[in-house]
Amino acid sequence: MKIIGFSGMPCSGKTLAINFLRNYFPVISMGDVVREKMKEKNVNVDLREYSFNLRKTDKAFVAKLCIPLIKKIDGKVCVIDGIRNFEEVIEFKKENDVFLIAVHASPAKRFERYMKRSRKDDVLSFEAFMKRDRDELSWGLGEVIALSDCIIVNEGSIAELENKIKEIYLKFI
């Protein structure tokens, strides 16, 4: 299987990029896989916290949960959404051909987007936003971004992002 593995900081535009590819390839969301696990175990905690705990003893735990889903896919290419550390990449690479894409935008641009989409009465300061970023990065996300096969810079419009994703899509059909 060819896996297009996506990572990106919050509000980088990763979800938009993946939504474009969703028209052409099946998408496995690692977040959904964690949500499914929460439902199965009947736990009711914060998704981020539960994700963190699942990865605590085995950093590739969530990736391992994805493997049977990948095997079920009828096709040659799939998209994985939400890679968080390089141990997950190593797990996916065991039996698949992995192409890593990171979507990047500057902290200022990501914060601007975050402010636009947030309710005014429930919003982080820039400092708290950066603190949350750094927490996220402490899981190993920076390593995944740094070792990506392709970084899509998403500072501009949605149309520009779509054009960049189209170029990638053409490589995989």
Add this chain to the structure above:
Amino acid sequence: MKIIGFSGMPCSGKTLAINFLRNYFPVISMGDVVREKMKEKNVNVDLREYSFNLRKTDKAFVAKLCIPLIKKIDGKVCVIDGIRNFEEVIEFKKENDVFLIAVHASPAKRFERYMKRSRKDDVLSFEAFMKRDRDELSWGLGEVIALSDCIIVNEGSIAELENKIKEIYLKFI
């Protein structure tokens, strides 16, 4: 002072990018600062190892060594080469306006460049090259790259890289 702070994985093209800016702005190399410290202390070990040890107890130690050099600069903009962790960025931000640039190329492209510039009898395998990358990243370099204000993708020619750097240079003059 406006600081243009550079980071990048080995063979990303960071040095080429900085060499272009060297014609216009003073450059402080964090590697040179460490080398100077080694000379002063009369130590004769591997630069990477010594750099790592200096940053072990205080991750911003090398950044702190750069502060008096920044203060001596007669001008409004300088380039810092070789940021390795986000604590260094925080240190630089205390009294300066920092714009973080990461130069990125895929592991395959970086390895291709590494092979071209290496002596045939003294060369790492791709696996050893990736292992060295991951060691580098364990210092916190991935966090710096992920939180950069600008990522320059350098998969193409030197001329293409220079054009990208020129755009940045124009923002700072």
